[in-house]
Amino acid sequence: MFEDLLPEIRSRFPRLEYDYLGHSRVFLDNGAGSMVLGEAARAEYEARLNYAAEHDAPAEESAEAGKVILKGRRAVADLLNAEEAESIVSGESATSLLFNLAYAVFRTLRAGGNIVTTEYEHYANVSPWLELKSRGFVDEVRFARFNPETYELDVDHLASLVDSRTRIVSVTGASNLLGSITPLEEVGKIARERGSIFVVDGVHLMPHYPVDVQTIGCDFLVFSAYKLFCRFGSFMYGRKEALEGLEPYKVEPAPERAPWRWEHGNRDPALFAAIAAVADYYEWLGERVGVEPKGFTGSGRRLKIKAAQTAIREYEVKLSRRVLKGLDELGGKLKLYGPSDPSKADVRVPTFSFTVEGVENRRMVERLWREHSVFVREENFYSRAVKSLGVQGVIRASFAHYNTPQEAEKLLGSLKSLI
Numbered sequence: 001m002f003e004d005l006l007p008e009i010r011s012r013f014p015r016l017e018y019d020y021l022g023h024s025r026v027f028l029d030n031g032a033g034s035m036v037l038g039e040a041a042r043a044e045y046e047a048r049l050n051y052a053a054e055h056d057a058p059a060e061e062s063a064e065a066g067k068v069i070l071k072g073r074r075a076v077a078d079l080l081n082a083e084e085a086e087s088i089v090s091g092e093s094a095t096s097l098l099f100n101l102a103y104a105v106f107r108t109l110r111a112g113g114n115i116v117t118t119e120y121e122h123y124a125n126v127s128p129w130l131e132l133k134s135r136g137f138v139d140e141v142r143f144a145r146f147n148p149e150t151y152e153l154d155v156d157h158l159a160s161l162v163d164s165r166t167r168i169v170s171v172t173g174a175s176n177l178l179g180s181i182t183p184l185e186e187v188g189k190i191a192r193e194r195g196s197i198f199v200v201d202g203v204h205l206m207p208h209y210p211v212d213v214q215t216i217g218c219d220f221l222v223f224s225a226y227k228l229f230c231r232f233g234s235f236m237y238g239r240k241e242a243l244e245g246l247e248p249y250k251v252e253p254a255p256e257r258a259p260w261r262w263e264h265g266n267r268d269p270a271l272f273a274a275i276a277a278v279a280d281y282y283e284w285l286g287e288r289v290g291v292e293p294k295g296f297t298g299s300g301r302r303l304k305i306k307a308a309q310t311a312i313r314e315y316e317v318k319l320s321r322r323v324l325k326g327l328d329e330l331g332g333k334l335k336l337y338g339p340s341d342p343s344k345a346d347v348r349v350p351t352f353s354f355t356v357e358g359v360e361n362r363r364m365v366e367r368l369w370r371e372h373s374v375f376v377r378e379e380n381f382y383s384r385a386v387k388s389l390g391v392q393g394v395i396r397a398s399f400a401h402y403n404t405p406q407e408a409e410k411l412l413g414s415l416k417s418l419i
């Protein structure tokens with residue numbers, strides 16, 4: 001059982017039990033940035049120290065820097081089941097990768113038409129497209145709505161917005177505020193049928209789900225390493241033809257080939273070393289859980305990684321079910337923004353946003369921390385969803401696979417006593 005592995009899993013994250021001051025706490029701010037895997041921090045440190053020389057020179061330390069970068073690209077390709085290491089572009093953040101993608105679209109395609117996204121996006125997947133509208137490149141950015149009761153994406157509405165003039169369909173894999181999962185395969189089919197470029201913001205989905213770019217059938221997918229047990233950096237998968245078909249901004253001497261022509265400036269081997277350690281961790285976990293990922297045809301390391309991601313997903317659905325039941329038992333004062341039916345916990349990731357009647361969000365978050373050592377956060381989370389919800393901000397408790405059922409109980413008990 002996954003639960004039996006939790007002590008071992010948790011021991012791999014040195015700051016999970018206690019913060020650097022020795023303060024024991026329940027860390028539920030994973031949606032903002034996860035805990036760092038010990039091996040990822042160590043790999044990063046070693047790469048910084050040992051492979052500080054620039055790659056592409058004959059000296060060993062330089063050659064090694066190049067190897068580490070390639071290893072990191074391979075690791076990301078393994079995590080996503082991408083075709084090859086060259087499908088992986090690195091960047092500073094998901095936001096900068098999406099802006100870069102939008103500029104490449106602007107440079108390459110003819111103007112006109114529309115872009116379709118959703119009402120529950122992070123602005124990283126809104127502002128780049130609005131930028132194209134403000135420059136007159138597209139006539140419209142259209143927002144597919146979510147159901148105000150179930151908080152699930154209204155796929156029929158999205159389908160009605162996509163037409164022959166839709167250049168891009170760009171959706172998040174999971175809302176970082178509502179926790180709702182987007183049915184990516186369905187949306188991808190709609191995008192492909194109309195000949196649109198299909199982009200996925202995988203930032204909030206990646207830590208929770210067996211993401212497989214080939215099954216999703218996307219042209220591009222971005223995610224951020226600092227939400228996936230590293231501390232910095234982001235990656236973009238691009239289908240070969242998609243990476244080669246667009247013309248990103250680049251300096252003249254930079255290579256013409258992907259992924260290098262998409263990358264601005266020098267690469268940091270430490271970023272690649274850290275994500276490679278994360279892929280190793282998934283491989284280890286896959287061996288331990290022994291789960292069969294249904295329908296996955298890959299083998300070897302990729303199969304183990306998929307097994308780990310699948311086991312994480314199954315465990316987190318159970319965790320969500322428990323949290324949803326507990327939140328419901330707290331009564332009407334607590335308003336949850338996101339799918340709430342415990343029997344349908346599989347439509348969401350374990351990200352729970354709420355407000356408490358008569359209590360300021362900030363005050364609640366402070367009391368949860370000071371009186372109960374529960375680390376959650378309140379804000380608007382840069383989410384377009386707040387507009388549709390008509391709120392300024394929410395309190396968000398976001399779990400990761402290393403959070404235990406006892407921690408879920410601690411959150412629920414703390415909320416109960418404060419309410």
Ligand SMILES: Cc1ncc(COP(=O)(O)O)c(C=O)c1O
Nearest residue numbers: 093094095122124176203204224
């Ligand atoms: C769903 C989603 N997309 C994009 C981002 C932005 O990521 P980055 O900070 O790497 O630009 C976030 C960050 O919270 C997010 O949750």
